[in-house]
Every structure is written in C-alpha cells, then in structure tokens.
Amino acid sequence: MTAVQRTEQALLVLEDGRVFRGRSYGAIGTALGEAVFSTGMSGYQETLTDPSYAGQIIVQTFPHIGNTGVNDEDAESSRIWAAGYVVREAARIPSNWRAQRTLDEELINGDVVGIQQVDTRALTRHLREAGAMKSGIFSGEAATAPIEELVKSVNEQPSMEGANLSALVSTKQAYIVEPADHGFDGEVKYTVAAIDLGMKAMTPHRFAERGVRVHVLPHDASFEDVTATGAHGVFFSNGPGDPATATVQVELVRQVLDAKIPYFGICFGNQILGRALGYGTYKLRFGHRGINQPVLDKATGKVEITSQNHGFAVDAPREGAANAPLDRFGRVEVSHISLNDGVVEGLYCLDIPAFSVQYHPEAASGPHDASHLFDRFITNMAAAKNTAATTTDSTQGEK
Numbered sequence: 001m002t003a004v005q006r007t008e009q010a011l012l013v014l015e016d017g018r019v020f021r022g023r024s025y026g027a028i029g030t031a032l033g034e035a036v037f038s039t040g041m042s043g044y045q046e047t048l049t050d051p052s053y054a055g056q057i058i059v060q061t062f063p064h065i066g067n068t069g070v071n072d073e074d075a076e077s078s079r080i081w082a083a084g085y086v087v088r089e090a091a092r093i094p095s096n097w098r099a100q101r102t103l104d105e106e107l108i109n110g111d112v113v114g115i116q117q118v119d120t121r122a123l124t125r126h127l128r129e130a131g132a133m134k135s136g137i138f139s140g141e142a143a144t145a146p147i148e149e150l151v152k153s154v155n156e157q158p159s160m161e162g163a164n165l166s167a168l169v170s171t172k173q174a175y176i177v178e179p180a181d182h183g184f185d186g187e188v189k190y191t192v193a194a195i196d197l198g199m200k201a202m203t204p205h206r207f208a209e210r211g212v213r214v215h216v217l218p219h220d221a222s223f224e225d226v227t228a229t230g231a232h233g234v235f236f237s238n239g240p241g242d243p244a245t246a247t248v249q250v251e252l253v254r255q256v257l258d259a260k261i262p263y264f265g266i267c268f269g270n271q272i273l274g275r276a277l278g279y280g281t282y283k284l285r286f287g288h289r290g291i292n293q294p295v296l297d298k299a300t301g302k303v304e305i306t307s308q309n310h311g312f313a314v315d316a317p318r319e320g321a322a323n324a325p326l327d328r329f330g331r332v333e334v335s336h337i338s339l340n341d342g343v344v345e346g347l348y349c350l351d352i353p354a355f356s357v358q359y360h361p362e363a364a365s366g367p368h369d370a371s372h373l374f375d376r377f378i379t380n381m382a383a384a385k386n387t388a389a390t391t392t393d394s395t396q397g398e399k
C-alpha cells in the first residue's frame, strides 16, 4: 500500500457561495452533488458503496478517515456511488489486518473526486443551519477557475428534490440469492421478491442467512413479474432520489397491498409504502445519516440505535392509529420516531400485513439492534401462508 502525500489544491464550493479550501483526495477533477453530512465513526467503505448515496457528496464528521483501509469483502455494491467525498484528515497509512488498499487508491480507482484538510466541523454546522445544498469539489486544473464560475456550475446541477435515480442504480437483470450460499443449510420455506432500488448487498444476505430465497427484481418490475417468482412476501429496498418521483413503484405496492401479500420496506421502501397508503413525503433540512441514530419503537417503548441515510421523510400523523388516506388499506400507525427530531421512522399497517422502517436494520455498517425486523417479516409470511393453506383446504372440503 502506497502512502502518498497529496499536495494538489482542492476547493469545496457550496451553492450559497461559501468556499472551503483543502487538498485533493482520491481522483483529481470535478465532482458535483448534494453536500450531506454523515456522523458514522466507522464504516466508510460501506457508506461510500451504498447506492443510496448516488448524487451526494458525503462529508464525514468523524475527523480521521481511512484508518482501516479498504478490503474486498465490505463493499455494499460493486462500486462507489457517492458523487464526492469530504474529510478532515485522511489516513496516510492504514493499519488493519484486512486492509488491501488505501481509501485514497480506492477513490482513484473509482474515479471519485474528494477533498481533505477541510474544517468539517464548520462545514457541518453550516449544513445543519442552512440545510443540505448543491455543492462541488474542484481539484487540480478545475480548482484554478474563477470562484464565480465554480459557484455557477454548482448551481446549474439538478436538485435532489425531484430526482429519479432508481434506473441508474437498480440491477438490469433479475437474479436469485440462495440461502445455501449464505451459510444456511436447512429447508428453504420462503421466497421474497425484492425490488432493487439501490439495494445494499447485506439486505438479501440477511434474508438468505435466515433461510429465505430472494428473487431480486429491477426497479420497474410489474406485479406479474413479482407473482411469477412465487414470492410469499415483497420487499422494497433503500435507494437514492426523491420518493415523490417513485410513481411506478407506488403503483406496484398498491397492487401488493390489495392482494394482501406481506410487505416489508426499508428506507426508500418506507417512503414508497407511505405514498402507496396516500401520505405525502417531504425533504428534510439536512437529513439523518450515520450509524448512531436513536429511534423509539412506540409499541415496546424500546430505543434502537440505528444506521440511517435519508434526506426525505413520510408526512404522517404520529399519534395513535388512524385510517390511511386511501382508506381501503385500513388503519396505519407510525411505529417508530426519531429521538433526535421526531421524524417518522416507521409505518405499521394494522389491517394488512405491511410494515416498513426508515432506517437500516440490515446494518452495514451499524448496530444490529433492529435485525429482528427481518424475523417479523418472516412471521408475516408464515401467517399469510397458513391462511392461504387453510382457505385452500376449506375450499377443497366444500367441493
């Protein structure tokens, strides 16, 4: 592993004209995206390769990044999806027995432009007050242009509000994740159809290790594609972009709910369930990103420390059960709320087998407090399977 001292000048430019100066990190050139901060103290490899970060420039609040290098096992997808990367101090020499490359090399290999030596505390305070905003990193030749020109190009990029990024990150082809390949050697009893809107690799793994076969389907899968898999339940993944643009997916979820097929959604999948039920979604000022986000489970009163990465949220009433705006779906409860700011972190349907969370129970990286939600989904699938079996038996009996 080579330790390179980087000396090229780099600039981080925000849409409001504020400029932070630093040194280059990773690839040299220009990166445009929405500047957001993440409070995770570890797990930078998983963060960078999480497809939900497409179109975003990540600012790490933890001041020393790259300490444990990068390995071939911890990536959450086949590439870095973050549009750019901002750190205070980049580790020059990683130290970990699993490290295979430096993070600097990995950013260069992925052609991801970064910046180091930035006062990330000042930057985070600014984003916290002013909100996530359009930004750009410019290094090498690109950093020599007049600041007004850089601010202009930052402002000309499309906004995250209204962005539909599912086609960009989703698998082009359906594929199957087999429990046997994930350490499970029992009988496979359940099949899940997982709609990939930018799914992290750990998610199908969490199903497979519990003996659930996962048919991963592209973002535009139809209801027929879903039923053709013989799925006992339908899962919608995390993913980048504005949930207000997920019209195709919202329609599919409504068909799934109408058919009373068990549904489980994570993050984008929570926002899509919210919209399918008739609620709106809105953009948060600066979002929740990190692996130390406290959430209250209202049913048990327990607090889960969770992994999160979202800039939008569902707008639903937080007190008690109420009929969904589309009342054919019956009663809905906001099941989880953020203990930092009261934002909706989960939805639970009382009359149909559907629930979702805004955070990441697959936890890669992050604490495993919420992994029991995968078991809850399996319980819902078991109940639906039993009901189907009983109905079939009694119909046969009547004949």
Ligand SMILES: NC(=O)CC[C@H](N)C(=O)O
Binding pocket: 052, 237, 238, 239, 240, 241, 242, 243, 266, 267, 268, 269, 309, 310, 311, 312, 313
């Ligand atoms: N991780 C996710 O699924 C993010 C969902 C959505 N793109 C948001 O920013 O809120």
